[in-house]
Amino acid sequence: MLPINYRGASSVRFVPGDFQPTAEQLAIQRCQNRYVIAMSAAGSGKSTTIALKVMENVRYGKDPRKILVLTFSREAAQVIRRMIAKLSNDAQLANAIRCVAFDDFCVEVLNGFGYERADQLSSMDEVCAYVRKAAANIKKREDDRVRPLEIALPEHNEQIAEFVRNARLMKANLLSPDLDEDETYEDRAIRYGLPESFFYIYREVERVRGTGSYYDDRPAAWRSEFDATFDLARMLIETQGRIRMPTYEFVAVDELQDMNPASYEVLKWLLDPSRESVEGSIAAEILGPKPVYFIGAGDFDQIIHGWAGSNIRFMKECFGAEWPSSSVVRLTLSSTYRHGPIMAKMVSALMGDGSDNERVRSGRSHKTEVRVERYADHGAAAGKLVTALVDFRKRGGRLDDTAIILRSPYQSILVENALFEAGLNWRIEGMESYLMRPEVLALRGIMAFALDDLTTIPGDDKFSRVISSLLLWQQFEWAPERLQGKYLKDAAKDPGLNFQHFLQGVLLRPRTIYDRRVARLSWERQSMEETALLERIQALNRSGQTAKAEELRRRSDYESSTVEETSEERRNRLRLDASVALIRGAAPDAPAHVLLEQVVATLDMKNKARLLFVDPAMARMVSQSLDGFVQSAKRRNCSLREFANWLKDVDIALRKARPMNTLLVCSVEAAKGQEFEAVLLPFLEAGVFPARDADPHEERNRFYVAVTRVCDELTLLVPEDEQRVSPYVKSLKVARSLREGGFLDRCSDDNR
Ligand SMILES: Nc1ncnc2c1ncn2[C@@H]1O[C@H](COP(=O)(O)OP(=O)(O)OP(=O)(O)O)[C@@H](O)[C@H]1O
Numbered sequence: 001m002l003p004i005n006y007r008g009a010s011s012v013r014f015v016p017g018d019f020q021p022t023a024e025q026l027a028i029q030r031c032q033n034r035y036v037i038a039m040s041a042a043g044s045g046k047s048t049t050i051a052l053k054v055m056e057n058v059r060y061g062k063d064p065r066k067i068l069v070l071t072f073s074r075e076a077a078q079v080i081r082r083m084i085a086k087l088s089n090d091a092q093l094a095n096a097i098r099c100v101a102f103d104d105f106c107v108e109v110l111n112g113f114g115y116e117r118a119d120q121l122s123s124m125d126e127v128c129a130y131v132r133k134a135a136a137n138i139k140k141r142e143d144d145r146v147r148p149l150e151i152a153l154p155e156h157n158e159q160i161a162e163f164v165r166n167a168r169l170m171k172a173n174l175l176s177p178d179l180d181e182d183e184t185y186e187d188r189a190i191r192y193g194l195p196e197s198f199f200y201i202y203r204e205v206e207r208v209r210g211t212g213s214y215y216d217d218r219p220a221a222w223r224s225e226f227d228a229t230f231d232l233a234r235m236l237i238e239t240q241g242r243i244r245m246p247t248y249e250f251v252a253v254d255e256l257q258d259m260n261p262a263s264y265e266v267l268k269w270l271l272d273p274s275r276e277s278v279e280g281s282i283a284a285e286i287l288g289p290k291p292v293y294f295i296g297a298g299d300f301d302q303i304i305h306g307w308a309g310s311n312i313r314f315m316k317e318c319f320g321a322e323w324p325s326s327s328v329v330r331l332t333l334s335s336t337y338r339h340g341p342i343m344a345k346m347v348s349a350l351m352g353d354g355s356d357n358e359r360v361r362s363g364r365s366h367k368t369e370v371r372v373e374r375y376a377d378h379g380a381a382a383g384k385l386v387t388a389l390v391d392f393r394k395r396g397g398r399l400d401d402t403a404i405i406l407r408s409p410y411q412s413i414l415v416e417n418a419l420f421e422a423g424l425n426w427r428i429e430g431m432e433s434y435l436m437r438p439e440v441l442a443l444r445g446i447m448a449f450a451l452d453d454l455t456t457i458p459g460d461d462k463f464s465r466v467i468s469s470l471l472l473w474q475q476f477e478w479a480p481e482r483l484q485g486k487y488l489k490d491a492a493k494d495p496g497l498n499f500q501h502f503l504q505g506v507l508l509r510p511r512t513i514y515d516r517r518v519a520r521l522s523w524e525r526q527s528m529e530e531t532a533l534l535e536r537i538q539a540l541n542r543s544g545q546t547a548k549a550e551e552l553r554r555r556s557d558y559e560s561s562t563v564e565e566t567s568e569e570r571r572n573r574l575r576l577d578a579s580v581a582l583i584r585g586a587a588p589d590a591p592a593h594v595l596l597e598q599v600v601a602t603l604d605m606k607n608k609a610r611l612l613f614v615d616p617a618m619a620r621m622v623s624q625s626l627d628g629f630v631q632s633a634k635r636r637n638c639s640l641r642e643f644a645n646w647l648k649d650v651d652i653a654l655r656k657a658r659p660m661n662t663l664l665v666c667s668v669e670a671a672k673g674q675e676f677e678a679v680l681l682p683f684l685e686a687g688v689f690p691a692r693d694a695d696p697h698e699e700r701n702r703f704y705v706a707v708t709r710v711c712d713e714l715t716l717l718v719p720e721d722e723q724r725v726s727p728y729v730k731s732l733k734v735a736r737s738l739r740e741g742g743f744l745d746r747c748s749d750d751n752r
Pocket residue numbers: 002004013014020021022025041042043044045046047048049299336337338672673674675708
């Protein structure tokens with residue numbers, strides 16, 4: 001049943017009035033059960049069905065403001081909102097319905113409690129500082145004890161990264177940092193198969209973070225990703241729901257496979273009707289609580305957030321276990337409407353058990369073209385991407401409905417450069433443009449300084465971003481307050497001058513006792529202290545205590561003239577100095593890539609990456625990014641000044657890009673929940689996708705998510721050397737699927 005006016009090349013894939021739900025969708029839409037669960041394949045219309053169900057609720061009188069749609073990414077929340085708008089042809093209605101990512105929803109609820117807002121940390125590296133602090137607290141405490149415990153504290157980045165990952169899993173599983181009654185650390189260690197020391201640190205980090213009991217006045221000081229969900233879930237358990245949660249009459253969760261025990265706890269409270277009477281609504285007290293209706297839709301094969309506690313066992317065994325079975329219905333959506341029969345066959349081959357069982361059928365007669373392109377090296381792959389895009393556009397394809405999906409952020413260097421050279425506009429989701437990555441910004445900052453041309457880095461935010469990157473790479477300790485507030489505002493007035501001052505006067509000058517002391521203060525505080533000192537000296541002089549005044553002045557002079565550097569600080573300073581000298585001493589036409597390679601080596605950036613980035617995979621990625629940056633200079637084959645100016649042009653092009661006629665370059669995570677007329681997947685080779693050391697199961701799911709984003713045209717770029725082709729591309733059995741689908745003539749590759 002698919003009499004739909006399909007529009008092919010358009011991101012609006014149906015005409016609002018013409019849309020006809022399938023029988024399966026109608027069954028879900030009209031189902032009267034209180035809890036509806038639909039687990040089915042990618043593109044089978046889950047989000048669409050959620051949108052239909054939401055509209056059905058509105059049609060039957062539910063206030064749109066009493067409807068909540070939760071997803072697990074902001075992009076996916078946008079997709080549902082757009083679907084509601086399209087299906088209902090009513091943007092206002094779509095805006096009235098709350099569509100929001102789960103953790104953002106929890107942040108909003110927690111902020112509504114009137115606490116001061118917690119700092120939201122976005123990277124593992126930011127969390128790392130707090131782990132170190134907690135480890136130092138434990139060490140100090142144990143050192144003070146007569147019989148200190150033997151606790152192995154994490155010191156190196158890799159240990160800290162492992163700690164952060166395990167702590168996330170514990171939080172996803174709602175494990176309180178405090179021991180239960182009669183429980184010992186040893187019990188916990190045995191139960192969860194982790195060392196005892198993990199639980200000591202977990203407890204201390206959470207104490208420092210101050211998750212704060214609801215009855216406690218102390219709010220959390222900071223939250224990293226998913227902490228808000230954990231905090232809210234714990235508060236709900238602790239207060240037995242006697243806190244002001246917003247109430248809804250219908251709740252939908254898309255990407256249900258990403259639920260974990262913590263998010264489930266929040267969901268349970270949202271679905272618990274007895275809360276209304278707790279809030280004292282008179283109507284609720286007389287009539288009894290109104291039931292809250294629920295729909296959840298997901299796909300087990302799309303679990304790519306195992307580190308955040310998503311797992312099939314929980315979903316199959318625990319999710320909804322306490323709901324009365326008569327109220328729960330599990331319905332399915334068996335056909336995909338995103339892509340045609342060939343893709344459906346390929347997906348079945350990729351995810352199947354080796355048998356010929358179809359995992360998913362296509363409900364579309366419309367074909368999905370599949371191409372496999374071979375490349376000699378990554379530079380050639382980027383060139384082939386551009387050729388494919390230009391050809392696609394010539395055939396009437398829309399770039400704003402096209403995505404290049406990347407496995408790893410460093411891969412964007414070649415891709416962005418190739419797009420720029422071809423005059424194609426792009427935007428980025430789920431990662432940063434390589435131009436804004438800290439290692440590249442640090443190099444651009446050094447180039448700008450040595451060449452004495454800060455205009456090569458455009459944008460009002462350049463000052464703070466370049467300085468933050470340089471501070472990071474120079475391992476230079478500066479209070480975060482110094483990068484905010486007045487100093488930056490002043491600096492922005494004349495960034496060139498201030499940048500020179502910053503490098504010359506701060507990073508390249510040996511640190512004195514005074515520098516070290518004020519590095520921990522804000523600029524305002526430093527200036528207050530300086531004024532106070534002057535006033536004190538003047539007052540002493542006025543009152544005739546000249547010796548005391550002289551003593552104060554001498555002490556202050558001593559502090560500002562006595563160098564106090566660690567050997568590491570000295571090494572880093574000298575390395576920076578040598579890098580600047582190297583650029584300044586080079587001939588004006590010396591090739592950029594040769595100089596950059598020397599600068600990267602002089603600064604020892606690759607080894608430093610292992611020290612700076614907590615996650616080893618991140619350190620590896622940074623190293624690859626540095627190589628990619630040098631390679632892109634080599635491809636330009638120009639002087640450093642020309643290269644810096646060329647980077648400026650790329651930067652300006654990216655800043656100017658608007659969604660219209662702009663293709664998307666994104667991570668798999670950001671692509672999840674979205675779909676595109678054309679999808680291009682470059683660099684599909686063993687060790688790259690699947691990435692080395694990644695969980696193979698999750699990696700295969702990641703590949704599945706990436707390929708299933710396509711509607712009409714899929715381009716897979718693989719190496720010429722068959723041995724190096726990604727095993728996932730091989731499992732798609734492209735040629736076989738095309739042959740069986742009766743489209744062998746369309747196969748541009750003999751990939752079996
Ligand atoms: N009844 C239908 N007729 C035609 N097209 C449909 C129908 N239902 C859904 N679609 C289309 O199928 C495509 C996939 O739908 P949707 O995004 O809802 O799938 P999904 O299962 O949520 O996908 P994923 O899990 O990959 O995010 C969309 O383009 C949607 O418009």
